Each structure stands twice: as C-alpha cells, then as structure tokens.
Amino acid sequence: MKQRIVFAAFSMFLGLVSHAFATGNIVDIIAPADRVRLDNYDAVRVEALKIARASADQTQKMELEQAIAPESQTWESMDMTGEWRCRTIKTGGLAELIVYGWFRCRVTDDGSGWMLEKLSGSQRTKGRFYDESDKRLTYLGSFAVNEDAFPPYGSGPDTDQVGYAFRMGDDHWRIELPSPRYESKLDILEFMR
Numbered sequence: 001m002k003q004r005i006v007f008a009a010f011s012m013f014l015g016l017v018s019h020a021f022a023t024g025n026i027v028d029i030i031a032p033a034d035r036v037r038l039d040n041y042d043a044v045r046v047e048a049l050k051i052a053r054a055s056a057d058q059t060q061k062m063e064l065e066q067a068i069a070p071e072s073q074t075w076e077s078m079d080m081t082g083e084w085r086c087r088t089i090k091t092g093g094l095a096e097l098i099v100y101g102w103f104r105c106r107v108t109d110d111g112s113g114w115m116l117e118k119l120s121g122s123q124r125t126k127g128r129f130y131d132e133s134d135k136r137l138t139y140l141g142s143f144a145v146n147e148d149a150f151p152p153y154g155s156g157p158d159t160d161q162v163g164y165a166f167r168m169g170d171d172h173w174r175i176e177l178p179s180p181r182y183e184s185k186l187d188i189l190e191f192m193r
Helices: 001-023 032-038 041-053 057-068
Strands: 084-089 097-099 103-109 114-118 123-133 136-145 160-169 172-178 185-191
Touching: 001 032, 032 041, 032 160, 041 057, 041 084, 041 172, 041 185, 057 084, 057 097, 057 185
Parallel strands: none
Antiparallel strands: 084 097, 084 103, 084 185, 103 114, 114 123, 123 136, 136 160, 160 172, 172 185
C-alpha cells in the first residue's frame, strides 16, 4: 500500500513537470545569445540577402528567391509531421550564396509539440518549435556534424541554433536562422514534401 502511494505521488510530480514543459513558453528556455540573435533578425536578414543577391550565380539566386518569395501563411491548419526533403541555403558568409542539395528531414509530435531532425547530410539539426504568432514559429535546436550526438539545447553558442519558421503552403516551409556560428550570416532551411 505504501509503495502505491509513493508511486502515485511520483506520477503526479512527473505529470506536473511534463506539463510545465508543454506550455510552449520559451522565455525560461532560450539562451541569452539566441535572444540577441532574434532581436537582430531583421537587420541580419536584410544584410545577408543583400550580399547573396550580389552573387554571380544566377541559378542559385533564382533558387534563393523561390525559397523566400511566397507570402507567409498561417500555421493554423498545418500538420508538419512526417518526412520532408530539406536543404540549406547559406547567405552572406564566406561565399555570398551557397544552395546545397536536398537531404532527408523528419518532423514528429511528441505530445508537447513539433520536433525536427535533419537525418542526412554532414551538418544536422534537431530541435523543437514554439508558437510566436499565427504566421511565425520559433525554432530552438542543436547543431551536430556527421554522426556526432546532438548536445542538448543550451549547451552553448557552438551548437545552439535559433530561428523563425514560415509556412508557404501545405508542402513548403522554411526556417531562417540568423547569425549562425559558422560560414554565413543567415541560414535558410527549406522544406518540401
């Protein structure tokens, strides 16, 4: 009988803990450096796209414009769970513009919200989405290379990632990551079914 009471109390405690993480509130979670990156998002985006648009590679510039041109739609009726093709577009960095090929990504729902994992390619990400507005989600994730384990979010600026996600259609969306640690001023992760 005593064991049942202890187990019931422990189960209630776990329920309270898990509920605290299911609120979607990132104020207590987001790293201070990532809050600064989001605060500077607009200015960084303008500068990165200006540099990228000066690139001589017309094909890559066209692919960039197609990735960012559609007007953002509401996330209200979107179910992003499932398998996706994904690619990274690096803007404003060591090279003015680099558009990578398509890789595999997956979005799951663990009951607390959507989780993203980039499954292939040498540069990977894994993280969670949080409500920002009806047309914008905030992404907090971790960066890993090759088969390295993903460190938990909050491990530091070498691996923490932050960005805004925008929906362009039922089968098309993107995440814009301002001031990533390596190689560019703005990374755009584009997703298509």
